[in-house]
Amino acid sequence: MEILLLRHRRLALVGLALLCAIGTVAVLHVHTDPIVASVPIGSLNVPALFVDEHANRAFVGTVDDANHRHLNILSTETGTSMGTIPLSTSSAALTIDGRRGRVYVAQTTGPTTCITGTCTTIGATIDVLDARTGRRLQSFPVGLTVLALTVDVQTEHLYVVSINAQLSRSASPIQVFDGLTGHLLYTIHVPALPQSPMMLAVDAQTRRLLVSSMVSSTTGMQGAVDVVDTERRVLLQHIVLSSHARVAGSMLVDSSRGRVFVPIGMSAYMGRADGIAVIDTWHGTLLRIIATGGEMGSIVEDERSGHVFTTSYGTTRGTLIRGTITQQVPTRVGSVLMLDAWSGALLRTLPIGLGTTGVAVDERHGRIFAINVGASDANNNFTQPGMLNVIDEPSGRMLRILPVGVAPVSVALDSQANRLLVVCLGHTDKVTEDSRDWLLGRLRLLLPFLPHHASPSRHAISSVTVFDTSHL
Secondary structure: HHHHHHHHHHHHHHHHHHHHHHHHHHHHHHOOOOEEEEEEEEEEEEEEHHHHHHOOEEEEEOOOOOEEEEEEEEEEOOOOOOEEEEEEOOOOOEEEEEOOOEEEEEOOOOEEEOOOOEOOOOOOEEEEEEEEEEEEEEEEEEOOOEEEEEEHHHHHEEEEEEEOOOOOOOOOEEEEOOOOOOOOEEEEEEOOOOOOEEEEEEEEEOOOOEEEEEEEEEEEEEEEEEEEOOOOOOEEEEOOOOOEEHHHHOOEOOOOOEEEEEEOOOOOOOOOOOEEEEEEEOEEEEEEEOOOOOOOOOOOOEEOOEEEEEEEEEEEEEEEOOOOEEEEEEEEEEEEEEEEEOOOOOEEEEEEOOOEEEEEEEOOOOOOEEEEEOOOOOOOOOOOEEEEEEEEOOOEEEEEEEEEEOOEEEEEEEEOOOOOEEEEEEOOOEEOOOOHHHHHHHHHHHHOOOOOOOOOOOOOOOOEEEEEEOOO
């Protein structure tokens, strides 16, 4: 009898141990799920994601079925919506001052004016928003159509580049405002072509403003970067890129090394970045130009390791139109390119997957996060989830691959909150024109009275997925 009782006790203890083990595994599973939230946000206005690490907020622009545009504010910690801010239909630019928790949004407000066939909307304002709540703190006019803006977080000076109000052939001015009061402090002129694409960046350590633009030359238009001393208000350097290079994206500034990495377009496709110009701002020289081998995404840097990263989308076979966004359909594997932050030399190319669109880097943990859109069907529609690729930076070894939403286009890191955010376009809402659209379009050139055919379209539901990087 005693032996039987002992056996029952042993079996009970074994069963209890198994239950504890199962419970522990279940608890561990719950706590190690890397996805914090997946939030639908409507249809994207632009495939851009802005993160304020100090306020733990993310900002994404969207457009609804009535073409009303909004700026969505999300908590990077929980993924919950913190509100939306209505934008004008031609909102031009956005920049963030993380130190003071301010967001500057340029919005066009005035009427459209046309002179000799060239049309532009005259009149714009800068809205100053609270980064945490989205509340409008103030608004001040700039009087022009804004192309780009950036802020010096040290001085709170806001730099605004805009089209000349009279549509003349003079260079586009750079206005410098007090970001706290909205008062115009002074104006800078650089030798850029009027109405040319221009990008701004600030080197906060040296108080220098970097302006990438297009300039005229004997061979036509070509890209250039101007270095402006903002304290003395003088142009220090005018660095011309190669004759076939065009400025095509936001610059990355490494103040400690005196380097600027400029996305440039080298192919026949206007506006598409497929190369990087590496510039030494200390000596005013162009160090090198690197072809990425495909359309590139954003540029990020790990200052600790001295590495700069960007992506190559890979080769394509067609185009998808998603509301206001055009996306290429990939045919070959894209990659992440790792460059040396001092020399700009290409150190490593890491194959990722079809249509590599974005990259972020976690300096503290030595991790690279890359996203790719994946395969498409016979009609060039993305129907399967894209992928988040987690890579060990020192070795380049792939650590983990996780599915995300359909067609991921942007990725950003909030290192303070240990959060990674991925923006996905969602399912295709409209494919490039079919044979009937093409034929009608050509016939309409000869017979303008033909009725216009509008292809049926619907907005895709985009989303933001928030990951806990400590569990990746």
